[in-house]
Amino acid sequence: MPGQGIAGGLHAAEQGVQRGILGSIVLFGNHQLGFQLGPLVVEQPDAEIDPIALAGERPAGAELAVQQGFQLATGGGDDGVGNVSGTTGDDILTVGVGDYAFDGGAGTDTVVFPGDVASYSVEQTSTGYTITAIGGNDDTASLTSIERVQFTDEKIAFDMGGSAGKAVKFIGAALGTEFLKPAYDSIKGQAIAIFDSGTTMKQLSDIVVGHPDFIKLEGTNSNTDFVKYIYRTITGQVASESDVTILVKYLNDGMTQGDFLAAAADLGLNVDLVGLAKTGIDYT
Ligand SMILES: [Ca+2]
Helix, strand or coil: CCHHHHHHHHHHHHHHHCEEEEEECEEEEEEEECCCCCEEEEEEEECCCCCCCCCCCCCCCCCEECCCCCCEECCCCCCCCCEEECCCCCCCEEECCCCEEEECCCCEEEEEECCCHHHHEEEEEECCEEEECCCCCCCCCEEEEEEECCCCEEECCCCCHHHHHHHHHHHHHHHHHHHHHHHHHHHHHHHHHHCCCCCCHHHHHHHHHHHHHHHHHCCCCCHHHHHHHHHHHCCCCCHHHHHHHHHHHHCCCCCCHHHHHHHHHHHHCCCCHHHCCCCCCCEE
């Protein structure tokens, strides 16, 4: 016999695939959830679980808040749009069946989808993005202040002004835009994770310019070879002798190679952030 109320909820949540905690109330994965503007309730708990409270139809526009750091399992949603609001921190929000409107608020917020990326379309809107399930029930998720989405096979980042934008700008300057192609999704993922951890462009640049593998790309770690390499990486062209002279002078006058790479990356000259924002940045 399952327990009653919250205690029963906690017990059941331990068995659930997806779970999250809202205050002291537990949401269950794979169950229909009902919403009221007051306490959150389970609408159709499975036979093993007693309802936490009575439930009616979830009113469209009902707000649902999540506790930071916990995954919110959202089930149901056929009866109107379920509005899900995140916290001021980093939230992980899960899509169930039906239509949802997510507002992650501050932080780096992720919405998790149950299928692979090919099962969804991604469209930029005036307020964020809309993710639509292709075929089937055409469920949609409207995303506002959501920085990342996660599918079963890959992720997409939308935070062009955050870690994702820094990652592609850094890769564009340090390695070239070739490395923004799908074959290098794991490199993008590593760079995003580095910036997510709080590393700055300057700190990463300092580390990379001293790395033996990077020096191999340049030929030598001389200022001249460094400038020629970065110029070629960003423009796709060989620097003229006069350009090399001008740029190397900055380094000979005291600018470090790390400063130079960070500045070049920040400019993002070879990275189309506006174009990338339309689809987001794929990564793994
Ligand atoms: Ca948030």
